[in-house]
Amino acid sequence: MSLRFDLIWEQAPAFLSGLWNTVWICAIGISLSLILGILLLLPLFSHHKVVRLPTKLLVEAARAIPFLMLAYLVYYGLPSLGLTLDSWSTAILTIVIYNAAYVADILRSAWVNLPKGQTEAARACGFTGVQLLRRIVLPQILIAAAPILGNQAIQVIRDSSFLAIITVPELTFTAKAVQADSFVPFESFITAALLYWVLCLLIEFGVQRLEWVRNFYGKA
Amino acid sequence: MAKLEQPIDAAQPLPVIQVVGLSKCFGSHPVLTDINLAIMPSETVCLLGPSGSGKSTLLRCMNWLERPSSGEVWLHGTQMGYQAGRKRLASEAELAKMRTRIGMVFQQFNLWSHLTVLQNVIEAPIHVQKRPKAEVVAEAEHLLAKVGLHNKLQAYPSQLSGGQKQRVAIARALAMKSDVILLDEPTSSLDPELVGEVLAVIQDLAQAGMTLVIATHEMKFAEEVASRVIFLDQGRIVESSDPKTFFAQPETARARQFLERYIHVGAI
Numbered sequence: 001m002s003l004r005f006d007l008i009w010e011q012a013p014a015f016l017s018g019l020w021n022t023v024w025i026c027a028i029g030i031s032l033s034l035i036l037g038i039l040l041l042l043p044l045f046s047h048h049k050v051v052r053l054p055t056k057l058l059v060e061a062a063r064a065i066p067f068l069m070l071a072y073l074v075y076y077g078l079p080s081l082g083l084t085l086d087s088w089s090t091a092i093l094t095i096v097i098y099n100a101a102y103v104a105d106i107l108r109s110a111w112v113n114l115p116k117g118q119t120e121a122a123r124a125c126g127f128t129g130v131q132l133l134r135r136i137v138l139p140q141i142l143i144a145a146a147p148i149l150g151n152q153a154i155q156v157i158r159d160s161s162f163l164a165i166i167t168v169p170e171l172t173f174t175a176k177a178v179q180a181d182s183f184v185p186f187e188s189f190i191t192a193a194l195l196y197w198v199l200c201l202l203i204e205f206g207v208q209r210l211e212w213v214r215n216f217y218g219k220a
Numbered sequence: 221m222a223k224l225e226q227p228i229d230a231a232q233p234l235p236v237i238q239v240v241g242l243s244k245c246f247g248s249h250p251v252l253t254d255i256n257l258a259i260m261p262s263e264t265v266c267l268l269g270p271s272g273s274g275k276s277t278l279l280r281c282m283n284w285l286e287r288p289s290s291g292e293v294w295l296h297g298t299q300m301g302y303q304a305g306r307k308r309l310a311s312e313a314e315l316a317k318m319r320t321r322i323g324m325v326f327q328q329f330n331l332w333s334h335l336t337v338l339q340n341v342i343e344a345p346i347h348v349q350k351r352p353k354a355e356v357v358a359e360a361e362h363l364l365a366k367v368g369l370h371n372k373l374q375a376y377p378s379q380l381s382g383g384q385k386q387r388v389a390i391a392r393a394l395a396m397k398s399d400v401i402l403l404d405e406p407t408s409s410l411d412p413e414l415v416g417e418v419l420a421v422i423q424d425l426a427q428a429g430m431t432l433v434i435a436t437h438e439m440k441f442a443e444e445v446a447s448r449v450i451f452l453d454q455g456r457i458v459e460s461s462d463p464k465t466f467f468a469q470p471e472t473a474r475a476r477q478f479l480e481r482y483i484h485v486g487a488i
């Protein structure tokens with residue numbers, strides 16, 4: 001038995017293109033979901049039950065749906081509601097729905113754990129509403145939640161592998177295509193796995209850079 | 221229900237803060253009962269009383285961080301929490317605007333941990349009061365120099381001692397140029413050796429004519445600096461007198477007990 005990584009090397013452009021697709025789909029999906037997750041804080045902390053409770057329910061429901069199921073729902077389910085998306089849009093929409101729910105929940109609990117004095121001092125100084133959220137609460141909960149948000153980003157990258165099933169030409173899809181072409185399943189999949197690992201390491205490195213910021217701020 | 225006019229005494233200048241018939245309950249538990257008091261310009265009023273007597277709640281009702289269950293708070297002729305000249309509750313934004321006229325200093329400092337010392341001081345003047353940045357920064361530097369922190373402008377709160385944090389918090393309150401500053405046990409969470417530096421700053425403010433309301437357990441400070449002492453017990457004002465009288469010969473048994481216990485504890 002001999003491993004044929006030379007065949008993988010020949011397919012390097014394909015792997016790079018798959019890797020690139022994974023990177024940009026996840027980057028856009030994660031960025032948009034971060035924004036959406038932050039916006040969801042407004043209804044989640046609304047004083048009105050009729051706004052707060054349904055949002056909470058939706059967020060919890062979205063977190064309970066497995067990634068693949070959500071992708072199926074978007075790709076195969078939405079057309080019966082009259083909305084047909086190509087596989088790229090499906091990929092991004094799935095990531096956004098899936099991850100925004102997690103981001104909202106992570107930030108919600110960071111907010112709950114923010115010392116009450118922080119917002120009290122802000123209110124005493126005349127901050128209210130969105131301004132209070134944007135200038136005092138948000139920077140602090142983003143810093144506090146950075147490690148958990150980083151882990152969540154890693155989760156998204158791993159789950160994005162399911163997008164191969166709905167024919168998004170990302171990394172897993174590429175690996176599958178290469179092994180079918182060249183009959184090198186082990187070499188092909190292990191290469192993809194290593195590339196996923198590199199992506200996760202990069203994110204962990206980024207989070208660790210943030211970590212020192214967090215330690216630096218400490219508690220006031 | 222809200223009245224439309226502040227009950228003023230024509231013989232006196234307009235109080236900075238006037239509290240009229242204020243009560244506060246948490247659930248069915250009455251914490252403040254029928255509080256009436258007027259804080260005159262440049263007064264330094266010390267709120268004394270055992271812990272749980274309602275000092276913090278009274279201060280927090282004054283700027284409506286805590287909404288009074290009944291009664292009124294007047295700020296220089298405008299009623300806190302109500303629309304100008306009307307019986308309707310103010311919106312959050314209107315309430316916030318009124319709060320900028322009352323500075324507050326907390327026992328736990330509550331500096332914003334993601335901002336530097338300088339940023340803590342300029343944050344609200346720039347973003348709430350919308351004053352020009354250059355002017356606010358210059359004033360903030362001046363204020364921080366006054367409280368002895370000119371070399372800590374770029375430090376983060378986590379890098380400061382408790383006494384330094386509280387002095388920043390005082391500068392932050394001053395930067396709002398409010399009419400009055402409420403201080404809720406400003407030295408109670410400080411190590412004993414850091415209490416003096418904070419009290420010195422507060423004493424300077426009092427001497428400079430700033431209107432101050434201070435909940436405190438520092439009896440010596442109250443005796444020396446207060447222009448008036450208000451003694452609270454179980455949510456009621458039991459005594460209100462000048463500090464000499466209060467500390468030398470309190471009128472009520474409760475105040476005597478309180479002072480005895482304090483002196484007893486202080487002696488240990």
Ligand SMILES: Nc1ncnc2c1ncn2[C@@H]1O[C@H](COP(=O)(O)OP(=O)(O)O)[C@@H](O)[C@H]1O
Nearest residue numbers: 246251269270271272273274275276277278435
């Ligand atoms: N948010 C709150 N909810 C319920 N009870 C409260 C709350 N804040 C204060 N209290 C109660 O009100 C009473 C007065 O408290 P406080 O004003 O903090 O007194 P002090 O500052 O004089 O120690 C205490 O019995 C306290 O338990």
Ligand SMILES: [Mg+2]
Nearest residue numbers: 275276277405
């Ligand atoms: Mg208190």
